[in-house]
Amino acid sequence: MHHFFSILKLAIPYKGRALLSILFHILMVLFSLGSVTILIPILNIIFENTQAISAQPVWDGIANIRDYLESSLNYWIGYHSERIGKKQVLLFVLGIAASFFILKNLFRYLGARLLIYIRNGVERDLRNNIHKKLLHLPIPFFTEKRKGDLVSRMTTDILEIQWALLSSIKRFVEDPLMIIVTLIVMLIMSPKLTLFVLLLIPITGILITSISTLLKKPSAQAKEEMGNILSIAEEHVGALPIIKSYTAEEKSQDRFEKSNQRHFGFMNKMLYRRDLSSPVSEVLGSMVVLAIIWFGSKLIIEDQALEPEMFITYIALFYQIINPAKSLSVAFYDIKRSEASIERINEILDADNPLLNTAGNHKIEDFKSAIEIKNVSFAYDEKDVVADFSLTIKKGTVVAFVGQSGSGKSTLAYLINRFYDPSSGTITFDGVPYPDFNLKSLRQQIGYISQDAILFFGSVRENLLFGNENATAEDLVAACKVANAYGFIQELEKGFDTMIGDRGMKLSGGQRQRLTIARAILKDPAILVLDEATSALDSESEQLVQEALNAVMKGRTAIVIAHRLSTIQNADQIVVMENGRIQETGNHTELIQKGGIYSKLVGLQSF
Numbered sequence: 001m002h003h004f005f006s007i008l009k010l011a012i013p014y015k016g017r018a019l020l021s022i023l024f025h026i027l028m029v030l031f032s033l034g035s036v037t038i039l040i041p042i043l044n045i046i047f048e049n050t051q052a053i054s055a056q057p058v059w060d061g062i063a064n065i066r067d068y069l070e071s072s073l074n075y076w077i078g079y080h081s082e083r084i085g086k087k088q089v090l091l092f093v094l095g096i097a098a099s100f101f102i103l104k105n106l107f108r109y110l111g112a113r114l115l116i117y118i119r120n121g122v123e124r125d126l127r128n129n130i131h132k133k134l135l136h137l138p139i140p141f142f143t144e145k146r147k148g149d150l151v152s153r154m155t156t157d158i159l160e161i162q163w164a165l166l167s168s169i170k171r172f173v174e175d176p177l178m179i180i181v182t183l184i185v186m187l188i189m190s191p192k193l194t195l196f197v198l199l200l201i202p203i204t205g206i207l208i209t210s211i212s213t214l215l216k217k218p219s220a221q222a223k224e225e226m227g228n229i230l231s232i233a234e235e236h237v238g239a240l241p242i243i244k245s246y247t248a249e250e251k252s253q254d255r256f257e258k259s260n261q262r263h264f265g266f267m268n269k270m271l272y273r274r275d276l277s278s279p280v281s282e283v284l285g286s287m288v289v290l291a292i293i294w295f296g297s298k299l300i301i302e303d304q305a306l307e308p309e310m311f312i313t314y315i316a317l318f319y320q321i322i323n324p325a326k327s328l329s330v331a332f333y334d335i336k337r338s339e340a341s342i343e344r345i346n347e348i349l350d351a352d353n354p355l356l357n358t359a360g361n362h363k364i365e366d367f368k369s370a371i372e373i374k375n376v377s378f379a380y381d382e383k384d385v386v387a388d389f390s391l392t393i394k395k396g397t398v399v400a401f402v403g404q405s406g407s408g409k410s411t412l413a414y415l416i417n418r419f420y421d422p423s424s425g426t427i428t429f430d431g432v433p434y435p436d437f438n439l440k441s442l443r444q445q446i447g448y449i450s451q452d453a454i455l456f457f458g459s460v461r462e463n464l465l466f467g468n469e470n471a472t473a474e475d476l477v478a479a480c481k482v483a484n485a486y487g488f489i490q491e492l493e494k495g496f497d498t499m500i501g502d503r504g505m506k507l508s509g510g511q512r513q514r515l516t517i518a519r520a521i522l523k524d525p526a527i528l529v530l531d532e533a534t535s536a537l538d539s540e541s542e543q544l545v546q547e548a549l550n551a552v553m554k555g556r557t558a559i560v561i562a563h564r565l566s567t568i569q570n571a572d573q574i575v576v577m578e579n580g581r582i583q584e585t586g587n588h589t590e591l592i593q594k595g596g597i598y599s600k601l602v603g604l605q606s607f
Contacts, residue, residue, distance in 0.1 A: 007161060007342060010125050014118040021118070022173055024111035029177045031104035032320065033185055035097055108174075115170045123162045126345070130154050133348055138355050139419040148231025149224075153348060156226050157341035168331035175324035175331075182320045189314055190306050196295050197318065200288045201325070220340030222266035227344075228259050270337065282326070292318060355421060360436040364445050367526035367557065368430045370394045371416065376425035377580075378411055385411045386580040389425070395526075398553060400560040400568035402598065403577035409561040411580075413531045416559060417448055447525035449549075451532040453512035455504030460489055461496040463504070463515060467523040475522060483518035484548040485511070510545060517548045528558045534567055542567075565602050574598065 011018060131154065142150075187194040236243060236252050243252050296314065299306040306314075371393045378386040386408040393399050401409040414420050415427060418434055427434045434442065455463050464476055471479075476496060480486035488511050492498040504512045513533060520528065530549060534542045546567055562568040569588045576584035576591070576598045584596050591598040 006346065007122070007126070010122045010129075011118055013125075014121055017114045017118055021111045021114035024107045024114070025174045025177055028104055028107035028111060028174070029181050031100045031107065032178065033181060033317070035100035035104055111174070112170060115173070119162065119170075123158060126161070127154055127158055130158075130345060130348055133351070136356060137348075137351055137353055139414065141351060146227070146231035148229070148234040149227030150348070151234070152223075152227040152230045153341075153344050156230075157223060157344050160223070160341040161338050161345070163334075168334050171324075171327045171331040175328045178324045179321050179328075182317055186314060186317050189310055189317075190296075190299065192305065193292065193296055193299060193314065197288070197292060200291060220343070222263060222270055223340045223344055225259060225263040225266055229256070229263060232256050232259055274337065289315070289318065289322075355418065355439060358421070358435045361438055362432060362436045363438050363441040364429065367395055367445055370430070371527070371557075372428045372431075373412075373415075374426050374428070376415065376422040376427060378408075378415060378420060378422050384423075384580055386415070386422070389580065389582065391575060391582070393557065393559060395557050396555070397572040398558040398560060398568075398570070399573045399575065400562050400571040401575050401577055402562055402565060402568065402601065403583075407577040408580035409577055410531055413448070413529050413559065413561055416527075416529055417446055418442060444523075445526045447520035447523050447528045449513075449516055449520055449528070449530050449533045453504065453509065453516045455500060455507075455512055455515060457500075457502050459494075459497050459499055460492070460515065463500065464496075464519050464522060467519040467521075471522045476518075479518045479521040480514075482521055482548065482551045483514045484544045485514040485518045488514075510542075513545050514548055517545065517552060521552050526557060528553060528556050530558065530560045532561050532563050534564065565598075576601075 134150065183194065183198070186197070232255060236256065243249060292315070296306060296311045300308060300311055373389055373391045373393075376386060376389045377384055385406075389408075389412070391399075401412060403409055411420070415422055418427075418439065421435070429437065429442065429445075456466065461476065464479070465471060468475070477486060480489055488507075489495060489498075498506075500506050504515065507515070517533075533549060534545050542564070549567075560568050560571060568574060572587065573585060574588060574591055575582055576596070578597065584591055584594065584598055586594070592602065
């Protein structure tokens with residue numbers, strides 16, 4: 001139940017509607033009971049079992065409430081029967097009963113309508129909170145997670161909570177009210193019979209609740225396996241060219257089917273157990289009804305402590321309890337079932353974010369002097385990728401990092417963007433340590449262009465405005481001309497309004513990369529970080545992209561991570577890295593003259 005209440009906290013903004021819904025459900029319960037207890041005067045009139053009472057009864061305390069109500073009813077029936085006749089009294093009572101049924105269902109609908117709004121609102125807010133948290137979590141969180149599994153938490157797990165848990169809110173509002181108020185009326189009608197019922201209900205409740213504890217494990221396994229299914233499907237769709245090239249369709253299908261079969265088994269276990277609740281509840285409920293009939297008959301025949309019409313109404317009232325009790329048992333099953341989904345969602349919502357926890361409020365107005373990296377080390381799984389690294393990147397200079405794969409170049413780009421924090425050492429911006437800055441303010445100063453040209457489903461214009469939503473049409477054109485992108489955009493069917501498909505796959509690699517450069521230009525950052533932005537391109541595309549990069553780097557501080565050394569020969573400073581450490585530093589001419597690592601790398605690439 002702890003998890004249940006953690007989700008219910010999201011309903012606090014809807015407390016006004018929740019209170020109104022509770023009021024409507026209370027009224028629904030009262031009119032529902034009225035529609036049953038009205039049977040007493042109807043049966044009294046039909047069976048002609050009304051005792052003649054000449055004077056209106058007087059209230060003499062709650063201890064005699066049953067006698068008072070029974071006498072008042074008999075007095076009312078007798079009084080009006082003498083004046084208008086029993087037939088007219090019966091029609092009047094039936095009219096009241098009809099009104100009770102109408103009002104009962106009206107208030108049920110109004111209460112349910114408000115709960116639907118609350119339920120859907122909580123689902124919407126929960127999905128928003130998960131997405132917001134995912135956007136703000138640090139990059140390391142995602143290195144151990146599968147994308148499909150994270151997506152399943154925002155879809156299947158939230159739907160599970162919607163249907164299994166949030167739907168229970170209605171049952172937890174309406175059903176306990178119905179049970180409690182009905183029991184009070186039953187207690188007034190026959191204290192002995194009601195005490196007998198109260199002895200039976202806990203026994204049935206314990207039996208039903210024990211079944212619910214069996215649900216959690218297969219439910220959790222089913223949720224995890226659905227995340228695995230989505231991850232496999234996402235991988236296969238993204239890797240179709242490789243799958244087809246290696247004729248691995250059957251192998252891939254077999255992998256998917258095995259995961260799907262495991263999900264099939266877990267779902268069967270869960271639903272078999274869940275559907276056991278209804279027949280168990282019905283059998284136990286029937287046994288309780290038979291026991292009540294036996295005990296009630298004894299009160300009527302032997303003790304003469306209960307009238308037949310009272311007993312018939314009592315049985316009708318008890319049936320008013322059976323359905324809510326069964327509904328509550330299903331609600332408990334659903335809560336147990338949804339606990340696995342809540343735990344998976346809370347794993348995201350409760351995930352620690354050290355970057356936000358340590359971020360200050362200092363805002364950057366302008367880049368004035370330098371970024372200083374002082375004795376920085378960073379490790380993956382306790383292995384240093386960057387070790388005791390120190391470097392000053394002055395404003396207006398182009399600094400290039402070169403080295404073999406795994407030398408720590410891209411890790412430095414992540415550290416400068418503050419996607420990670422160093423394990424030790426400090427990075428300062430104009431002398432102020434990174435943790436003192438507001439994260440948004442810091443990253444607004446940096447334009448990051450990665451090796452993978454990351455675009456979004458939508459139009460060219462929408463992707464460009466991602467960098468600056470306030471950019472004018474003239475700004476778009478100017479940025480695209482600098483990025484060597486304007487020409488091919490003009491040739492597209494709808495120009496800037498052309499849809500470019502999922503991840504921009506309707507465009508070539510060079511076109512996608514030039515769009516990312518134009519997007520960075522529109523952001524107008526003080527610092528550009530280029531992480532092997534041309535390494536995946538063909539020679540013609542590389543030349544166009546490199547021309548665009550040279551144009552955009554003018555007047556800016558640029559940090560270039562290069563695989564192809566021909567692209568960084570004009571850099572002000574070239575840093576040669578190996579095993580996370582600086583091995584050489586200087587400009588192209590100085591490093592060639594040294595005849596060291598850089599000179600050998602240039603020779604190999606020339607060859």
